[in-house]
Amino acid sequence: MSFNVTVIKDKILSDNYFVLRNITYDLTRKNGEVIRHKREVYDRGNGATILLYNPEKKSVVMIRQFRVATWVNGNKDGRLIETCAGLLDDDEPEACVRKEAIEETGYQVGEVRKLFELYMSPGGVTEIVHFFIARYDDSSRASTGGGVEDEDIEVLELPFETALAMVKSGEIRDGKSVILLQYLQASGLMD
Secondary structure (H helix, E strand, O other): OOOEEEEEEEEEEEEEOOEEEEEEEEEOOOOOEEEEEEEEEEEEOOOEEEEEEEEOOEEEEEEEEEOHHHHOOOOOOEEEEEEEEEOOOOOOOOHHHHHHHHHHHOEEOOOOOEEEEEEOOOOOOEEEEEEEEOOOOOOHOOOOOOOOOOOOEEEEEEEHHHHHHHHHOOOOOOOHHHHHHHHHHHHOOOO
8 A cells, every 4th residue: 555645845944964854745545535744854864873792791882972962852961872873974884883883982893783774763854774783892992982073972881781771770761772782682692
């Protein structure tokens, strides 16, 4: 089943860092009824994220950084614990997570495993996030990490069980991170 969509208006409201559009469209439902919708759509590009895990140490590598949107929405210090991630820009998803891993965590990853792609907020954001996992060990540490010029990233090596407990307690509230931690738990890779 498909819907028929007729765009009435597509106006760019902002083209500052990302693109915010105001779109008016008619949606023809399967019963023939036409409904007019007016929506704002935020196009920030697609991204990729990776969770580094070590089954021998039973640990994961995550980061903590300031996220202004969480601060605006009640996160008192604005810092969020999350898996390293970034926008694809012109990179392929795997190249993106390899670059982000070394920049943000300091770990040079070997073999990566792509899990899936998800729309993270489809009600108003176009972004698709590509999800990966990769093993790490102490020998794959190439630098201290911490991000690039305008980033201030803290690298966290956490016991896996602690990370799961932090999801339960609300200390880890980032959607992509919760998904990857729960995937790792369900996969049996840390048993």
